[in-house]
Every structure is written in structure tokens, then in C-alpha cells.
Amino acid sequence: MTSAVLVGFCAISTSALAKTDLTLWSEGAGNPGEIKVLKEVVKDFNASQEKWNINLVAFPQDSYNDSVAAAALAEDLPDILTVDGPVMPNWAWSGYLQPLPIDPSLVKDFLPGVKGYWGGKLYSIGLWDAAVSMVTRKSTLTKAGIRIPTLEKPWTKDEFESVLQKLKATGKYEYPLDLGMAWKNEWYPYAFSPFLQSFGGDLIDRSNYQVADGVLNGEDAIAFGKWWQGLFSKGYVPGTSQDPADRDTGLIDGKYAMQWNGNWAALGVLKEFGSDTLFLPAPDFGHGPIIGAASWQMAVSSKSKYPEGAADFIKFAMQDVYLAAFSDATGFIPPTKSAADLTGNYNEGGLMAGFYDLAAAQGRVRPVTPGYVVEAKVFLKALSDLANGADVVDTLDNAADEIDADIKKNRGYGHK
Known part of the structure; x- marks a missing residue:
């Protein structure tokens, strides 16, 4: 009986410690800098908590949208996926995405172009912008x-x-x-x-x-x-x-x-x-x-059974230290001024700081429609x-x- 109880206790303990796997799809396979930083974010997030385990799958950008469409047809979408900003309304309308379950106040200081709204709801958020x-x-x-x-x-x-x-x-x-x-x-x-x-x-x-x-x-x-x-x-x-x-x-x-x-x-x-x-x-x-404004953004698929876990990862990735790392690795614009201050090119007096000002002053998203x-x-x-x-x-x-x-x-x- 003692052995049986011990075995049962071990099984319960193992189950309690097991993490839930979530899949993240990215379009950045052809961008070594982007993927390197994204892998670091995934590694840090997985090590930071005991509930979720993110598995990253990277696709070439040219075939990415077709891969997502095929997965949607097969009802096999990942939990988290990147989406090009102007395409997001189409994916939301088509049922690929669900509203992003995060407090909108968390993105109040982000550049307007990186916020993906459809039907009055936030569906996606960008970790960088382009100008x-x-x-x-x-x-x-x-x-x-x-x-x-x-x-x-x-x-x-x-x-x-x-x-x-x-x-x-x-x-x-x-x-x-x-x-x-x-x-x-x-x-x-x-x-x-x-x-x-x-x-x-x-x-x-x-x-x-x-x-x-x-x-x-x-x-x-x-x-x-x-x-x-x-x-x-x-x-x-x-x-x-x-x-x-x-x-x-x-x-x-x-x-x-x-x-x-x-x-x-x-x-x-x-x-x-x-x-x-x-x-x-x-x-x-x-x-x-x-x-133009808006680049690639992160969203939660409509098929994810764990939207709270997906949102936890996206919020983790939204930290200034990672936003700055993406910028330093790719040249893209950090979406917050505080992240820009951490970069080598977009900080005050940086050689590319003018791009942040351009995005803030002149950026306009493409028509927000499917x-x-x-x-x-x-x-x-x-x-x-x-x-x-x-x-x-x-x-x-x-x-x-x-x-x-x-x-x-x-x-x-x-x-x-």
C-alpha cells in the first residue's frame, strides 16, 4: 500500500509540474536577427514561469500567409501567430483570430501604427513599426x-x-x-x-x-x-x-x-x-x-484553448528590453519611446532617431478593413x-x- 501511495503521489506531482504547450508561428524565418531575438524571448518566457511552454515555428515570409490560410481551413491554427498589420482585419473577419485578452492600457504608450484594432477591439500588437x-x-x-x-x-x-x-x-x-x-x-x-x-x-x-x-x-x-x-x-x-x-x-x-x-x-x-x-x-x-504605418504584429488564434497563456507570452514580449533588442537586431522602429531610449540607433541623438519621429508624426495605417x-x-x-x-x-x-x-x-x- 505504501508503494502504491508513493507511485500515486509521484504521478500527481509530475502532473502538477507539467507545463501546457503553446505553439507560436512566425513569418521571420528569413530574418536572422528577428528570429534570434524571438528565440531569446521564448527561452526567457519559458524559464520565467511554470505554467506555459512556448514552441516556436518559423516560416519564410513569402509562404507564411498561405500556410496560415491552409491551417485555418484544416482547423489547425497555432495558439499565437504573427500577422501583417493591414491583413489583420481580414483574418479577424475570417475567424482566424480572437480579440487579444490584454488590458488596452498596457499599449497606451505604443505608436498608433502597431495597435491592431478591428470592430473596436484590440486584436494584435506590434513589437516594432516601420517607416x-x-x-x-x-x-x-x-x-x-x-x-x-x-x-x-x-x-x-x-x-x-x-x-x-x-x-x-x-x-x-x-x-x-x-x-x-x-x-x-x-x-x-x-x-x-x-x-x-x-x-x-x-x-x-x-x-x-x-x-x-x-x-x-x-x-x-x-x-x-x-x-x-x-x-x-x-x-x-x-x-x-x-x-x-x-x-x-x-x-x-x-x-x-x-x-x-x-x-x-x-x-x-x-x-x-x-x-x-x-x-x-x-x-x-x-x-x-x-x-505608411503598421508592420508585423502578434495575435491569438481563434482556435487556441489557452488564450490567457498566449496573452501572457505576448505581454512578456512587450517589455522594453525585448522591444529594444528587436530594434537593434533588425533596424525596425521600437514601438515605445522608452524602448527607443534603450537602443543604439533610436535613442536621443541616434542616427535613426528621426524614423521614430516620422512614424509618430506622419504614419497612417492602411485601410482598416477585411x-x-x-x-x-x-x-x-x-x-x-x-x-x-x-x-x-x-x-x-x-x-x-x-x-x-x-x-x-x-x-x-x-x-x-
Whole structure:
């Protein structure tokens, strides 16, 4: 009897000590710095408590969304998953996610772009943000007699046109500006729809998210379309056939005078140009200077049986020390000022501190609607067609019609 009691006691003790396994899916397999820090966070969290054990599975970013969709179809989603900020409303609407069970006051000091809200509820939170700037050299602008813009006084539309003309007239560059046309997919709506918004247009009417007609093809949008097309017809920027290698090294190699690029590419430019590097704000085309906001975020799947455990891990990862570590490893923007102060690049006086200010002052999230995934593809095609000489009015009319048809097909995507 004593042996039986002892065996039973051991079984109970072992059961009491066993942790519950939770699975975390990440899109960051192709980013060594991101995954290294994420593995450290997982290791520290698992060691910090006795209830939960996180198992990390990393996917290549290009195949990640398809993997999540397949898992959702098979009802085999992980407990925790990363989601691209603008895609989150679609996943929430599709039933992939559940509201994030954390107190919203915990994210009150986070940059607006990293907070993923849908239907008035917080569904995801980003451990970093991204921002785009006009990257160039101070010496480039000074030699051409060009004013260096500031957040308080960015270039106007007419001034920006003059800048491109002056840089082209130097004869030193293949193109005055590199927009990154070699990067397809999400780059186009992320990097270029803010230009449309600064003109006064948008992908969709954000007052109700039910119609693109009149917004994507209205007078302001047509003015944007003509300006956009003019960048190519005037020889200011490379076209849609740009060599990806030129996108990566063209600014450093001297092929381009300026480059519209993100903070993730800043470290390489700083290494080459040092204190001569400038990260400039977006031009103001009439309705304020705007850049895209929101990057990859963490969320809890609708299939998780342990949302409190998933939330505990996400809250653990939200500590400033980890936010700073992600930034130092990847170059991304820390989502809080207190985390930025812990970094080597975004602290006060840091070489990349201006990106934090850009994100805070100019960042605007892409349309918060499940239909964004369609809008993004339609916009990409429209901009490509315009760059290649398509009629501006017809192209934007067709794009608006396609988006409106998709919204109707999906019964308004749940907007009320």
C-alpha cells in the first residue's frame, strides 16, 4: 500500500509540474536577427514561469500567409501567430483570430501604427513599426542648391518637382529618384498609397469602408495619377522593369540621387555614407505629408484553448528590453519611446532617431478593413499600368469598380 501511495503521489506531482504547450508561428524565418531575438524571448518566457511552454515555428515570409490560410481551413491554427498589420482585419473577419485578452492600457504608450484594432477591439500588437523616408546625402542636395526639408516644413508638391528637375539636370545620375518599382506586392500600397492620400484621395472611403468610387477615381486621385505617370514619362524614376539589384545598391552605387525606402535599409546606407546620410520626411502634396504605418504584429488564434497563456507570452514580449533588442537586431522602429531610449540607433541623438519621429508624426495605417487584401492588389496593378502609360481616368475608374464589386460580393465585409 505504501508503494502504491508513493507511485500515486509521484504521478500527481509530475502532473502538477507539467507545463501546457503553446505553439507560436512566425513569418521571420528569413530574418536572422528577428528570429534570434524571438528565440531569446521564448527561452526567457519559458524559464520565467511554470505554467506555459512556448514552441516556436518559423516560416519564410513569402509562404507564411498561405500556410496560415491552409491551417485555418484544416482547423489547425497555432495558439499565437504573427500577422501583417493591414491583413489583420481580414483574418479577424475570417475567424482566424480572437480579440487579444490584454488590458488596452498596457499599449497606451505604443505608436498608433502597431495597435491592431478591428470592430473596436484590440486584436494584435506590434513589437516594432516601420517607416519610409526620402533617403539621400546632405552633400547631394547641397551641391544642387536644394533646401533640406524638415518635419515642420516638408517639401511641397511644386518644390519636390523642382528638386527632381535640379537633380536630373546635374547629369550625374541615371535617375534622380528610386521609388523601388522592383519591389512588388505589399510595397506598392504601403509605400505609394500615402502619396495618393496626400493628394486627397484614398483606396476607399474610410467613413464607411463601403465604396471606392469617388475616392480612388475622384479629382484628387486623378491629379495623383497624372503626377505619378509623369514621374516615369519625365525620366525621374526607373520603371516597372527595374533590376532588383539596382534597387538594393543603386543609391550607394551612385545611380540614384535619392531613394524612397524604409528604415530596415537604413543601416547599410549609414555604414556607407555615415553622417552625410539624410532621412527626409515625405513631401506634402496638398493634404499633409503621409507615410505608411503598421508592420508585423502578434495575435491569438481563434482556435487556441489557452488564450490567457498566449496573452501572457505576448505581454512578456512587450517589455522594453525585448522591444529594444528587436530594434537593434533588425533596424525596425521600437514601438515605445522608452524602448527607443534603450537602443543604439533610436535613442536621443541616434542616427535613426528621426524614423521614430516620422512614424509618430506622419504614419497612417492602411485601410482598416477585411477588403484591404483585395484593394492592395487592385492598387498595385493600377499603379503598374499607369507607370507603363495607361489612361489615368480609365485605369482609376476600373480600379474603383473592381474594389466596389468585391465589397458588394462580400456583403460589406462586416462593416456597420
